[in-house]
Amino acid sequence: MSVTETVLVFAGIPLAIVLVISGLAALGGGHAAKRYRPGRPFEFAPVWFLAAPEQLAGAQASGSHASHGELPAGTSRAALPAGSAAEQGGELVAAPTRVGATGGASDRW
Amino acid sequence: MTGGDKPAEGGTAVRPGVLDGPFNTRQLLRLDEALRVADRSTGLTFSVYIGDLDEPARGHAEKLHAQLADPDRSVLIAVSPNQRALEIVTGAVARKRILDRDAKLAALSMVAAFGGGDLAGGVISGLDQLATHAGRSRARD
Numbered sequence: 001m002s003v004t005e006t007v008l009v010f011a012g013i014p015l016a017i018v019l020v021i022s023g024l025a026a027l028g029g030g031h032a033a034k035r036y037r038p039g040r041p042f043e044f045a046p047v048w049f050l051a052a053p054e055q056l057a058g059a060q061a062s063g064s065h066a067s068h069g070e071l072p073a074g075t076s077r078a079a080l081p082a083g084s085a086a087e088q089g090g091e092l093v094a095a096p097t098r099v100g101a102t103g104g105a106s107d108r109w
Numbered sequence: 110m111t112g113g114d115k116p117a118e119g120g121t122a123v124r125p126g127v128l129d130g131p132f133n134t135r136q137l138l139r140l141d142e143a144l145r146v147a148d149r150s151t152g153l154t155f156s157v158y159i160g161d162l163d164e165p166a167r168g169h170a171e172k173l174h175a176q177l178a179d180p181d182r183s184v185l186i187a188v189s190p191n192q193r194a195l196e197i198v199t200g201a202v203a204r205k206r207i208l209d210r211d212a213k214l215a216a217l218s219m220v221a222a223f224g225g226g227d228l229a230g231g232v233i234s235g236l237d238q239l240a241t242h243a244g245r246s247r248a249r250d
Contacts, residue, residue: 036131036228042190046160047130051144054178101181102171103204104197105212109224 038109130159131190136229143233152246153203154183155239157232162189162196170196184239186232188223195220197235203243211242 001009036042132140140157147155154177162169170187177183181200184207188195197212215238222231 034131034133036190036226038193038224038226042131042161044131044160045129046158047132048160048173049140049144049157050177051141051148051155101201101204102174102198103207103209103212104184104199105209105216106167106197107195107213107216107220109193109195109220 132229139233140229143236147236147240150245151206151240151243152182153206153243154179155236156183156185157236158185158187159228159232160189161191162187162194166192166194166196170198174198174200184243186219186235186239188219188228188232190223190228193223195223197239206243207239208242212239215239215242 036044128134128137144155144157147153156177158170158173166187166189170185173187174180174183174185177185179200181202183200184203185198186195187198195216197216199207199209199212215235218238219231219235222228222234
Protein backbone atom coordinates (compact mmCIF):
# COMPACT_ATOMS: atom_id res chain seq x y z
CA MET A 1 0.00 0.00 0.00
CA SER A 2 1.08 3.49 -0.65
CA VAL A 3 1.38 6.01 2.12
CA THR A 4 -1.83 7.67 1.10
CA GLU A 5 -3.80 4.46 1.23
CA THR A 6 -2.33 3.60 4.62
CA VAL A 7 -3.32 6.92 6.06
CA LEU A 8 -6.81 6.64 4.60
CA VAL A 9 -7.43 3.17 5.99
CA PHE A 10 -5.83 3.48 9.41
CA ALA A 11 -6.66 7.11 10.16
CA GLY A 12 -9.48 8.13 7.86
CA ILE A 13 -11.86 5.27 8.60
CA PRO A 14 -11.53 5.45 12.42
CA LEU A 15 -11.92 9.20 12.24
CA ALA A 16 -15.08 8.85 10.17
CA ILE A 17 -16.51 6.35 12.64
CA VAL A 18 -15.75 8.61 15.58
CA LEU A 19 -17.40 11.53 13.84
CA VAL A 20 -20.54 9.56 13.02
CA ILE A 21 -20.94 8.26 16.56
CA SER A 22 -20.32 11.60 18.21
CA GLY A 23 -22.75 13.22 15.81
CA LEU A 24 -25.45 10.71 16.73
CA ALA A 25 -24.76 11.23 20.42
CA ALA A 26 -25.07 14.98 20.06
CA LEU A 27 -28.38 14.59 18.23
CA GLY A 28 -29.86 12.30 20.87
CA GLY A 29 -28.60 14.23 23.84
CA GLY A 30 -31.30 16.87 23.69
CA HIS A 31 -33.86 14.73 25.52
CA ALA A 32 -31.83 14.20 28.64
CA ALA A 33 -32.94 17.42 30.32
CA LYS A 34 -36.62 16.50 30.25
CA ARG A 35 -37.05 15.19 33.73
CA TYR A 36 -37.55 16.34 37.27
CA ARG A 37 -34.47 16.96 39.35
CA PRO A 38 -34.90 17.69 43.06
CA GLY A 39 -33.86 21.20 43.87
CA ARG A 40 -34.25 22.49 40.34
CA PRO A 41 -37.40 24.42 39.41
CA PHE A 42 -40.15 22.31 37.93
CA GLU A 43 -41.32 24.10 34.80
CA PHE A 44 -43.60 21.59 33.14
CA ALA A 45 -47.25 22.18 32.41
CA PRO A 46 -49.61 20.78 35.04
CA VAL A 47 -50.98 17.38 34.08
CA TRP A 48 -53.87 15.40 35.47
CA PHE A 49 -54.14 11.71 34.72
CA LEU A 50 -57.27 9.59 34.89
CA ALA A 51 -57.82 6.05 33.71
CA ALA A 52 -61.27 6.98 32.39
CA PRO A 53 -61.26 10.61 31.24
CA GLU A 54 -65.02 11.07 31.44
CA GLN A 55 -64.78 10.88 35.20
CA LEU A 56 -63.44 14.39 35.39
CA ALA A 57 -66.55 16.43 35.99
CA GLY A 58 -65.71 20.03 36.61
CA ALA A 59 -62.46 20.88 34.92
CA GLN A 60 -63.66 20.92 31.34
CA ALA A 61 -65.03 24.42 31.36
CA SER A 62 -61.70 25.96 30.50
CA GLY A 63 -60.48 23.69 27.73
CA SER A 64 -62.25 22.35 24.71
CA HIS A 65 -60.17 19.22 24.45
CA ALA A 66 -59.84 18.35 28.10
CA SER A 67 -61.83 15.20 27.49
CA HIS A 68 -58.71 13.10 27.55
CA GLY A 69 -58.40 13.60 31.24
CA GLU A 70 -55.33 15.70 31.45
CA LEU A 71 -55.26 19.43 31.33
CA PRO A 72 -54.74 20.99 27.93
CA ALA A 73 -51.20 21.86 27.15
CA GLY A 74 -51.33 25.57 27.62
CA THR A 75 -53.52 25.65 30.71
CA SER A 76 -52.19 28.16 33.13
CA ARG A 77 -52.44 27.69 36.82
CA ALA A 78 -55.03 30.42 37.00
CA ALA A 79 -57.47 28.24 35.12
CA LEU A 80 -57.50 25.80 37.97
CA PRO A 81 -59.74 26.56 40.93
CA ALA A 82 -58.08 28.74 43.47
CA GLY A 83 -57.20 27.19 46.75
CA SER A 84 -59.53 29.01 49.07
CA ALA A 85 -61.09 31.86 47.14
CA ALA A 86 -64.55 30.34 47.12
CA GLU A 87 -64.66 29.93 50.84
CA GLN A 88 -63.67 33.42 51.78
CA GLY A 89 -66.96 34.96 50.72
CA GLY A 90 -69.38 32.49 52.23
CA GLU A 91 -70.13 31.94 55.86
CA LEU A 92 -69.28 28.70 57.50
CA VAL A 93 -72.85 27.44 57.59
CA ALA A 94 -73.12 27.55 53.83
CA ALA A 95 -70.06 25.40 53.36
CA PRO A 96 -70.69 22.19 51.44
CA THR A 97 -71.48 19.13 53.48
CA ARG A 98 -68.35 17.43 52.24
CA VAL A 99 -66.12 19.30 54.64
CA GLY A 100 -64.15 16.83 56.67
CA ALA A 101 -65.37 13.86 54.66
CA THR A 102 -62.09 13.34 52.92
CA GLY A 103 -59.11 11.54 54.33
CA GLY A 104 -55.67 10.73 53.11
CA ALA A 105 -52.19 11.84 53.96
CA SER A 106 -49.71 14.63 53.34
CA ASP A 107 -45.99 14.52 53.11
CA ARG A 108 -43.02 16.54 51.94
CA TRP A 109 -39.61 15.71 50.67
CA MET B 110 -52.83 -7.89 32.30
CA THR B 111 -55.73 -8.10 29.99
CA GLY B 112 -55.59 -4.51 28.93
CA GLY B 113 -51.94 -4.57 28.08
CA ASP B 114 -52.46 -5.19 24.42
CA LYS B 115 -54.16 -1.85 23.93
CA PRO B 116 -51.93 0.58 25.71
CA ALA B 117 -53.27 3.77 24.21
CA GLU B 118 -56.98 3.09 24.52
CA GLY B 119 -59.08 5.43 26.58
CA GLY B 120 -56.85 6.72 29.30
CA THR B 121 -53.82 8.87 29.11
CA ALA B 122 -53.50 8.77 25.36
CA VAL B 123 -50.18 10.09 24.26
CA ARG B 124 -50.81 13.47 22.78
CA PRO B 125 -48.56 16.49 22.42
CA GLY B 126 -50.18 18.18 25.41
CA VAL B 127 -49.33 15.47 27.85
CA LEU B 128 -45.86 15.17 26.38
CA ASP B 129 -45.19 18.65 27.71
CA GLY B 130 -45.28 17.09 31.14
CA PRO B 131 -42.32 15.63 32.95
CA PHE B 132 -42.75 12.09 31.60
CA ASN B 133 -41.55 10.40 28.47
CA THR B 134 -43.70 8.04 26.46
CA ARG B 135 -42.59 4.90 28.25
CA GLN B 136 -43.36 6.40 31.65
CA LEU B 137 -46.75 7.61 30.42
CA LEU B 138 -47.66 4.14 29.25
CA ARG B 139 -46.63 2.63 32.57
CA LEU B 140 -48.62 5.25 34.45
CA ASP B 141 -51.65 4.64 32.28
CA GLU B 142 -51.41 0.93 32.89
CA ALA B 143 -51.01 1.43 36.64
CA LEU B 144 -54.06 3.69 36.77
CA ARG B 145 -56.22 1.28 34.82
CA VAL B 146 -55.15 -1.71 36.88
CA ALA B 147 -55.80 0.18 40.10
CA ASP B 148 -59.24 1.31 38.93
CA ARG B 149 -60.30 -2.06 37.65
CA SER B 150 -59.09 -4.08 40.61
CA THR B 151 -60.55 -1.84 43.30
CA GLY B 152 -63.60 -0.27 41.71
CA LEU B 153 -62.43 3.11 42.96
CA THR B 154 -61.29 5.97 40.75
CA PHE B 155 -57.64 6.86 41.03
CA SER B 156 -56.24 10.02 39.53
CA VAL B 157 -52.87 11.71 39.59
CA TYR B 158 -52.26 15.45 39.41
CA ILE B 159 -48.74 16.78 38.95
CA GLY B 160 -48.29 20.52 39.05
CA ASP B 161 -48.24 23.47 41.37
CA LEU B 162 -50.76 23.66 44.19
CA ASP B 163 -51.96 26.90 45.71
CA GLU B 164 -51.42 27.38 49.39
CA PRO B 165 -52.77 25.76 51.42
CA ALA B 166 -51.84 22.75 49.35
CA ARG B 167 -54.22 20.49 51.21
CA GLY B 168 -57.20 22.73 50.43
CA HIS B 169 -56.32 22.96 46.77
CA ALA B 170 -55.90 19.21 46.51
CA GLU B 171 -59.31 18.70 48.09
CA LYS B 172 -60.84 21.11 45.58
CA LEU B 173 -59.32 19.16 42.72
CA HIS B 174 -60.61 15.96 44.29
CA ALA B 175 -64.12 17.44 44.49
CA GLN B 176 -64.04 18.03 40.72
CA LEU B 177 -63.97 14.34 39.99
CA ALA B 178 -67.23 12.78 38.92
CA ASP B 179 -67.70 10.70 42.06
CA PRO B 180 -65.50 12.21 44.77
CA ASP B 181 -66.64 9.82 47.48
CA ARG B 182 -65.25 6.85 45.60
CA SER B 183 -62.16 8.62 44.27
CA VAL B 184 -58.56 8.89 45.32
CA LEU B 185 -56.45 11.82 44.19
CA ILE B 186 -52.67 11.86 44.35
CA ALA B 187 -51.52 15.46 44.02
CA VAL B 188 -47.81 16.11 43.61
CA SER B 189 -46.28 19.57 43.60
CA PRO B 190 -42.59 19.24 42.79
CA ASN B 191 -41.88 22.94 43.25
CA GLN B 192 -43.30 22.94 46.76
CA ARG B 193 -42.01 19.43 47.38
CA ALA B 194 -45.47 18.57 48.61
CA LEU B 195 -47.48 15.40 48.21
CA GLU B 196 -51.16 15.18 49.07
CA ILE B 197 -53.25 12.03 48.95
CA VAL B 198 -56.98 12.75 49.14
CA THR B 199 -59.43 9.91 49.65
CA GLY B 200 -63.19 10.31 49.42
CA ALA B 201 -65.67 9.26 52.08
CA VAL B 202 -66.11 5.74 50.74
CA ALA B 203 -62.54 5.31 49.62
CA ARG B 204 -61.37 6.38 53.05
CA LYS B 205 -62.97 3.34 54.62
CA ARG B 206 -60.98 1.07 52.35
CA ILE B 207 -57.73 3.00 52.34
CA LEU B 208 -57.15 3.96 55.94
CA ASP B 209 -55.32 7.18 56.59
CA ARG B 210 -52.35 5.30 57.98
CA ASP B 211 -52.18 3.17 54.84
CA ALA B 212 -52.22 6.35 52.78
CA LYS B 213 -49.45 7.72 54.96
CA LEU B 214 -47.39 4.62 54.38
CA ALA B 215 -47.83 4.95 50.62
CA ALA B 216 -46.98 8.64 50.90
CA LEU B 217 -43.74 7.84 52.69
CA SER B 218 -42.55 5.51 49.98
CA MET B 219 -43.60 7.92 47.24
CA VAL B 220 -41.75 10.76 48.90
CA ALA B 221 -38.66 8.61 49.12
CA ALA B 222 -38.76 8.09 45.36
CA PHE B 223 -39.49 11.77 44.68
CA GLY B 224 -36.52 12.79 46.78
CA GLY B 225 -34.37 10.73 44.46
CA GLY B 226 -35.84 12.44 41.42
CA ASP B 227 -38.03 9.56 40.31
CA LEU B 228 -41.47 11.07 39.82
CA ALA B 229 -42.93 8.33 37.66
CA GLY B 230 -41.60 5.46 39.74
CA GLY B 231 -42.89 7.00 42.95
CA VAL B 232 -46.34 7.61 41.55
CA ILE B 233 -46.63 4.14 40.08
CA SER B 234 -45.49 2.36 43.22
CA GLY B 235 -47.76 4.56 45.31
CA LEU B 236 -50.72 3.68 43.11
CA ASP B 237 -49.86 0.03 43.51
CA GLN B 238 -49.72 0.30 47.28
CA LEU B 239 -52.97 2.22 47.54
CA ALA B 240 -54.74 -0.26 45.29
CA THR B 241 -53.39 -3.14 47.33
CA HIS B 242 -54.65 -1.61 50.54
CA ALA B 243 -58.04 -0.92 49.01
CA GLY B 244 -58.42 -4.58 48.15
CA ARG B 245 -60.75 -6.13 45.65
CA SER B 246 -63.90 -4.41 44.52
CA ARG B 247 -67.15 -5.70 45.90
CA ALA B 248 -69.70 -7.45 43.77
CA ARG B 249 -72.41 -4.84 44.32
CA ASP B 250 -70.69 -2.54 41.89
